[in-house]
Each structure stands twice: as C-alpha cells, then as structure tokens.
Amino acid sequence: MYPLIQRSYRKMMMMMMINGHHYQRLLSSSTATTNYVLNEPSEPNIVTAEIPGPQSRRLIDDLNKIQNAGAIQLFVDYEKSIGNYLVDVDGNTFLDIYSQISSMPLGYNHPALIEAVKDPRNISSFINRPALGILPPKSFNDQLHSALLSIAPSGLNEIQTMACGSCSVENALKVVCFYYRTWQRGQPPTEDDMLTCMTNEQPGSPKLSIMSFMGSFHGRTFGALSCTHSKAIHKVDIPAFDWPIADFPRYKYPLNEYSDYNQREDDRCLAKVEDLIEKYNRKAIPVAGMIIEPIQSEGGDYHGSKYFFQQLRKICTKHHVAMVIDEVQTGGGPTGKYWAHEHFEMDQPPDIVTFSKKMLIGGFYYRPMFRPDKPYRIFNTWLGDPSKLILLEQVVRVVKEQRLLERIAETGDYLLDHLKRIQNQYPSILMNARGIGTFCAIDFPTPSLRDQTIKQLHRNGVHCGGSGSATLRFRTTLTFEKHHVDQFIERFDHTLRSLSNNK
Known part of the structure; x- marks a missing residue:
C-alpha cells in the first residue's frame, strides 16, 4: 500500500502556509518538477488618499532624523508582499514593474526560496557568513557549479563571487589591469614594480585607462564612477581618472524606418572608439579594457545593435583591449536569455561579464587567461555570501523547470x-x-x-x-x-x- 499512497501524495495539490502566504505546490511524478502557483492579489488596491501614505510619511520623517532619507519612496511590508505585488506599510497593494531596481528574480516571498530558508540543512549557511577567500564552506564548490557555472555565459568557465554590482565592476577592472601589465611586461611584477607601487609611482602604479561610454552606469564606488556617465549627482565632487569616454549609439525609432540613419550612427560610434584607443596610446595611457552595458540601463535604456557589438568585439581583439560586459542589471533573464549580450552573437565571447541584482550575489565570469596569478590580488573579507548561492540554486531550478x-x-x-x-x-x-x-x-x-x-x-x-x-x-x-x-x-x-x- 505504501508505494500507492506515496504516488497519490506526489500527485495531489498541497496547500501550505509560510509567513502568512498561501501557495499551491503541485508535484508531477512524470517530470519530477515542482510547479508553484502564487496566490497573488487579483489586482492592485490603493487605500490611502496620497502616496506615500501616512505611515510611510511618518517613518520617512523618523529616518530623516538620522540619515538623508530624500530618496525613500515608501516603507514596505515585505511579509505581505507576494509575487509581482508590493504591499506598503499603509496597506496599499501595487503591481510592481520595478522589482527592487530589477533585482527580484521570482518576485516577493516565492515559496521555493522560503522552503530553502526553512530547510534545517541550510541553517548553518545563513548564520555563519564565512571569509570565502580563506575559509569557504564544504559545499562551496558544488554551489558554484549548480548555481553559477550551470548558467555561465558561453566561453566563460571561471567565476569570482562578490557582494554587489559595484564591487564586481571594481574587481573586474583590476583583473583587466593585471592581465594587461603581465602581457606588457612579459613577466610577473618586478622588484621595482613592488617598491614603486607603494608610493603610487611608475612603473608599479602604471598609467593605464579603461574606456567607457557616455550615458553608462557602472556603479558609485570610486573607480566605477570614472566609468559612469549617466547622472551628475553620482559624480560631482569626486576626482576622476583621465580615461576615454566613447559615444554609445542613439537610434531613431521605429528601427525599421531609420535603418540607414542607425547604421551611420553605429559606424560613427565605432570610429570614435578606434580614434580614442589610438589617442590614448599616443598619450602613453593605453586602453587596457573597455566596459559596456548591453543596454544602457540607468542612462535611459539605450540599445546597441547586434552589428555594433559584433564590431566592438573585433576592435577589442585587434587592439588587445579586454572587453568587459556589465550585466549587473541586464543579467539573470529579463531579456529572455540569462545574458543580454548573447543576443548579439559575437564571434568571440566577452573577456569578462559582471553580474549582481537578479543573480542575488555579485561577481564576474572571466576567460581563463584573466585569472589572477597570485592569491590576495582579488580579495576581501566576504567575497559574496554562500547563503545567496542557496537561494540562487532554487531560482535556477525554478527558471529551468517552469x-x-x-x-x-x-x-x-x-x-x-x-x-x-x-x-x-x-x-x-x-x-x-x-x-x-x-x-x-x-x-x-x-x-x-x-x-x-x-x-x-x-x-x-x-x-x-x-x-x-x-x-x-x-x-x-x-x-x-x-x-x-x-x-x-x-x-x-x-x-x-x-x-x-x-x-
């Protein structure tokens, strides 16, 4: 009798309650998949006369007493939010098309993630955050393979985890410089390099540059800001490097009605890229790398064509410039592929791809030749968080199964x-x-x-x-x-x- 009961149990629909949320969990014996059906609200519901409501306004005022709260829109009741619906502290229910600045892969309180948090086997990972660079947990290698390498961009089979998007960019750019200087010298750092870097002098602190594009956003940390050109408030008062800034195409729409104009725009921008590489070589500040978004996300949702990115890849190869694709906002699936740059069908993969947001953890994929040759060159205390890999494993599973x-x-x-x-x-x-x-x-x-x-x-x-x-x-x-x-x-x-x- 037991096998029969077990089979019947696997087929039945189970109602579960976790943190106040009902959801349906349907197990299929034929496919061994789990289909979760969130009991989302039927529609948005606004109950206050103004947005933000009185409770949000009170909390904003309280927060403003201890920090600048000028960017706060609402205070949210995350326990009541579910799926694609965000509920604020005043009881307003919104259809959310912003998803925490593109960082929610499956929506609020998805049952697969709740189950992962409730699993006793995962408790240690949630309460013991390790210094990954020196003391990783025993499950770390398996997690990297199941959560990150299973969805790696084609041609990039090595991975470095980080905590957020900005630090992913910062460290990716460091890797670019390590690679370029090793290629330039033909050997590891010399004793002179090691001595002069301590006083910020050449040759240990070389003059190199990273090309970026007008309208781009790559983060608000110090080095990333020199590659960010979207909003002045991010950059004002911060010293910047003398690094080249190229033009990103600005197309006319509908695309099919302006194909000639847009082709000329692509060619103009590509010519500018090559001119800048040559200009900075003459200035003795060679371009070691280029960082670019597949879609300029914060800068205004500007797109580049397949042709534009294919030609950029060829230019980078020609001039020995590392190509870094910043997929912090576009990565993780919102374009219908895990990685937006895969829509471009470039003849070679990018050299490095940065990620965060929907991936729940930061980091970058890279081609093997970009692996740092010494320990501690890419290092900080946490280097990400294994508990996020537990959640990402579930996200990857749900994305595939559904x-x-x-x-x-x-x-x-x-x-x-x-x-x-x-x-x-x-x-x-x-x-x-x-x-x-x-x-x-x-x-x-x-x-x-x-x-x-x-x-x-x-x-x-x-x-x-x-x-x-x-x-x-x-x-x-x-x-x-x-x-x-x-x-x-x-x-x-x-x-x-x-x-x-x-x-």
Missing part, C-alpha cells in the same frame, strides 16, 4: 506590442517604445511629464520608476505574465487619459 526565460520572452513581446499600440494612441506624450524580453522602456517629451506620470501611476496602483532624463523603464520579475501586462496597460491608459485631460 521555462521562465521562454515565458518572459513571450510576455515581453506582448508588452512591447501593447506599448507600441498605446504609443500610437498618445503620440504627443509617448515615443520610442523599445525593449528585449520585458526589459522595455518608453520615452516622454519632457522629464517633468515622465515624473508626473510615474507619480500618477503610483496612485493608480503601479509601482514603477524611470531611467535617464525622460524614460519610463520596465524591470519586471521573471514570473511577470500577460495578465500583469493587461493590468499595467489598463492603468497606464487611465493615467495618460487623465494627464491629457488636465493639460
């Missing part, structure tokens, strides 16, 4: 079709609908109109955010589906109608 990348690609097509349709309804307000997967964006004619729209969308139950100066960006979870798109479009249309009527 075909979430294929589904997000389909949802993204559906979203973009609706954005183009509503753009045609409001041609004086909306323009340049674009995107890959659900990593979409649409522009407004002025920053003030964009900001006004975002505030009104908040009042209408959609939590969202902007990029660049006048862009509404979409940063959904991987569980975002077509019915969520329908909810957004209905509220977007209502918002635009009210703004049009108030002109």
